[in-house]
Amino acid sequence: MGHFSDIRVTTGGFCTIADTDEEALAQVPEAARKGLSDTSLVGSPATVRDRISTLESMGVDEIIINFPFPSAKNLEPMRRFAKEFIA
Secondary structure, rough: OOHHHOOOOEEEEEEEEEOOOHHHHHHOOOOOOOOOOOOOOOEEEHHHHHHHHHHHHHOOOOEEEEOOOOOEEOOOOHHHHHHHHHH
16 A cells, blocks of 8 residues: 555646746737636746746646647747756
8 A cells, every 4th residue: 555655746737938927928828828827837937947946845746738839830838948947
């Protein structure tokens, strides 16, 4: 039998990064803006970094990220995230 501490806490959400918080918010589809919270990964790299830190402090182990406009023609949101947070 497993222990409670063995449970991985996961959350998911929309992510878009731009040079400023305002530019990032402008990339969010209007219908998705209502569902954004203070832990949504939308904003400048510094804002997204702070929000990831907040999620970690809340006990989140893993984040499932939904990037905008997923297509073979526009991979920039994923590339920007990788450059800022993985590379």
